[in-house]
Amino acid sequence: GYDSDDVMAEGEVGKVGVAIDSLKDMEILFDGIDLGKVSTSMTINAPASVLLAMYIAVAEKQGVPSTELMGTIQNDILKEYAARGTYIFPPKPSMRLITNIFEYCSQYVPKWNTISISGYHIREAGSTAAQEIAFTIADGIAYVEAALKAGLDVDSFAGRLSFFWNAHNNVLEEVAKFRASRRLWATIMKERFGAKKPKSMMLRVHTQTAGSMLTAQQVDNNIVRVALQTAAAVMGGTQSLHTNSRDEALALPTEASVQVALRTQQIVAYESGLADVVDPLGGSYYVEAMTNAIYDEAMAYIKKIDEMGGAVVAIEKGYIQKEIQESAYKWQMEVESGLRTIVGVNKFQVEEEAPKDLLRVDASVGVNQSKKTQAVRANRDQAAVDAALAALKVGAADENVNLMPLILEAVKTYATLGEICNVLREVFGEYEAHSTL
Template structure:
């Protein structure tokens, strides 16, 4: 049996011969379709990649083996051969009863984890009967105003056995408290509960704009959850640092990578500054990335993220625990890429994006439903989205080997380019004093705005093709798509339950717990114990958030 020969780097003479003898005659016969080929992020893509593009890459140092530092090829030695990624479909709409039914339906069809979408009033810390909630109750997620709603949301779902991700940020500490009290009422052991709280307030100021408090007290609330969970809920991830919304706001793949990881660095710095040993809380930090249309760019982004985080945690923070260095992430396919025009095309987009996430080594995945550009998904559309993941897992063979694109000249070169670009952004942000200071200066916001503008101009010029939108357009849609409609009766039902809660609870106990919460905030104490007591007394989400509004004030974004 002959030995495999080492791949050699072509010298300049070899390249010139290929260009002269093979490339130039081919171009004379058939010119290329355009002068410049670009990724979705408008980065130029070379015609050909060879070992010469990997000249600065050392296998042992930069790529390595899966399950070993720097984890470029994955955090698990066997990839998906031992366990598939968690199929965690994002769900939440209308009332807690209806979302509970959707959860149970998806689990009956093979979903392996839950993910809660909350409505806009809940995300902003308002109760369903608030004037600020008018017209939004249950529309973009499930409405939760009190512990009573949370009890119904997870009725019949054993929280000790099912991992649950919660997409909530500014009032994350309140929803965490509600979740833990529901688990407590179920008789669950907090030390056995696993799941994830999004809790990433920095990306709200950067991209999604759903905030309550000024940046610095809001950061303190995040660190309070780190401290509390590390002591009382050790298997729970108190944060999912989210690049998803940064990308949806118009960031490039590189900006998503750089700003997300720099947000993660900021949280670690604040945790260490608060006196938490890095290896006590960093292993429970998780990440959340977007999967956009440019297949190879996305795969390179995920691989670069793992490598960068491993080096940052070891070299910048002195982490000793390998779990602190292993970047674990959830992926969601790109909602911003879905089109109203020819919506069934979105099934194809989602499948390709999901495949990129899997080839990039994601730990869990949500696949968008094809109708999400129109409304919240119907049962049928949600099922197709879940089946997309199952087909990738069971029929394509991509889960049979670890990091199947490792060693690709193109992918490795893109990975290195992503890495270098991210470190350049880190240097700029560090010069400003950190991510909080950069946000206060409007730096990431302006960078994203410019990228979004340039991408839109490329679409309008036709340089970036969107099938069905600026190419292959049809005068009439080929079929009508049924959509899920949330009517205004949801608000009536939620307000009625809220009134019942207020009527039967002990008003004096509620007032005392809210006062204790204010005092804890004023003294700079960890607010989680006081929040838990307020939740147990059935204080509402709005009442708890208002108590801290009185202490911290509210954030108003300056004009940049």
């Protein structure tokens, strides 16, 4: 939620994704790309409403109606409080923004996936497989309940919910995790929320291979790890996939590393035969038994979270954070004691030279982006910006107002991401994490 010329963004520009400060940046990013013909995924959370509004505005300038837009915003704020940390506002107004997006898109952007409920970062923070799906599906329950409370019908939005799983190293456990997660979600949507449409009960999932499982030592070994993780995700039934690069543990990937990651996915897709059949390991005694065990463990976690008052309360109490931290600590102790073998780290080590040819983002990227953003501010209709931001502030103070149209209007005046988020900060405040120890 900061602009590139904000002191809080210094040194970060270009290192955590594409810098998007205003509609101008989004116009440049999609210049020559017909938004009516592509599907775009944006890993954005706290400011998701602003980035989605910019995307809609670019499409409008291209002559593409919002009803034809396809894509996904991550938009999963609860896992930010639990595991990742890129939050802005407290839980209640954050949940309001999410349900505002659900409502707006159900009417105006019906082909858009309005949330990607994410276990990936929960697993990266150190959770077990069962905790990954339990805590993520508990977050999903909270989002559905918030939408129902806002007056939406479950079958009007549930079909656009999607999930985001991690693919770890233990291939068979990961396959079982994917299988258990589908059963969990279908059961909950049908029995708890009374969903009628099959699509509302369907767990649609994107997967990314496990960055935290890649090592800085003997980096070429990471190619094998990513291949195994890819195979696990495909056999588990993922609908889309991101494969990490071999140098993930060291830096942003080089083009050569990215190509190897892409070829890994293509070899599994076109040469391995793993994608030719649905649920290839279904019927295996071991996989079926592990699927049941993960399902039962995850359901027990969900029931405990329900008893606490739901995922938001469990996060506010620090329960989910503490469970993840304890699992992460246990894993690390097993590595350090040698009980768990990590090839090249605590066993099978070799003497290595310092890594070469790593990608480095030059500081000039941030300087140039800041200048571009300042130029946008200097050349826009400031009165229109001020009026749009004032209207947004008034709307934010009224819980009954859907903020998406107001954010869209502000974006069209070239109000910046930081300016819009700062207006919302004034009304909503900022979230401050508390210790779970």
